[in-house]
Amino acid sequence: MDATDDLLGELKVFAGTWTGTGTGHYPTIADFSYEEEIDFTVMPGKPFLAYRSRTWSPGRERPMHTENGYLRRSGGAVELLVSQPTGFVEIQRGDVVDGVLDLTPLSLSRSPDAKPVHEVRRRFVVAEGALSYDLWMAHAETPLTHHLTARFQRV
Numbered sequence: 672m673d674a675t676d677d678l679l680g681e682l683k684v685f686a687g688t689w690t691g692t693g694t695g696h697y698p699t700i701a702d703f704s705y706e707e708e709i710d711f712t713v714m715p716g717k718p719f720l721a722y723r724s725r726t727w728s729p730g731r732e733r734p735m736h737t738e739n740g741y742l743r744r745s746g747g748a749v750e751l752l753v754s755q756p757t758g759f760v761e762i763q764r765g766d767v768v769d770g771v772l773d774l775t776p777l778s779l780s781r782s783p784d785a786k787p788v789h790e791v792r793r794r795f796v797v798a799e800g801a802l803s804y805d806l807w808m809a810h811a812e813t814p815l816t817h818h819l820t821a822r823f824q825r826v
């Protein structure tokens with residue numbers, strides 16, 4: 672184990688590039704599916720991973736959602752900081768327990784032009800070499816409801 676491994680601690684299981692597929696739904700929109708690539712990039716000597724997600728319609732025909740940020744250690748906890756080009760910035764905080772990173776939103780800021788999202792919840796799991804996540808959101812009149820699930824293999 673080197674110095675960066677020590678600094679990353681429980682974040683290390685997420686490090687790397689992951690590709691996979693996801694499905695999305697919400698009561699107010701049509702169901703959809705997508706391809707996604709997630710990078711959790713090691714920054715040598717730093718206690719955080721740079722985070723980048725890019726998604727495409729099936730077959731990578733057109734880009735869909737993308738977001739960037741950091742997965743970092745903070746005190747005894749873990750934080751995901753996310754910036755979305757759709758006008759949202761999130762700080763999510765939680766713990767990694769048995770490969771499960773269950774996050775609680777600390778803050779969600781939105782641009783006056785962004786859709787009226789009131790809350791975003793995220794959970795990441797690494798199990799048997801695969802990464803998966805689920806995302807829930809509260810939007811407009813709809814209370815917290817599942818929006819996305821995706822599953823990945825390491826590249």
Ligand code: HEM
Pocket residue numbers: 693695697699700701703705707726735736737759786787788791806808810818819
């Ligand atoms: C993997 C990432 C994501 C993909 C592929 C995705 C895809 C989609 C698609 C295809 C729609 C329906 C078309 C539309 O109204 O634009 C949609 C709606 C929406 N998404 Fe996502 N999304 C993603 C992540 C997120 C995240 C992180 C948020 C949190 C802010 C979010 C918030 C919304 C909202 C507010 C709507 C509109 C719902 C409505 O009009 O009733 N999405 N998304």
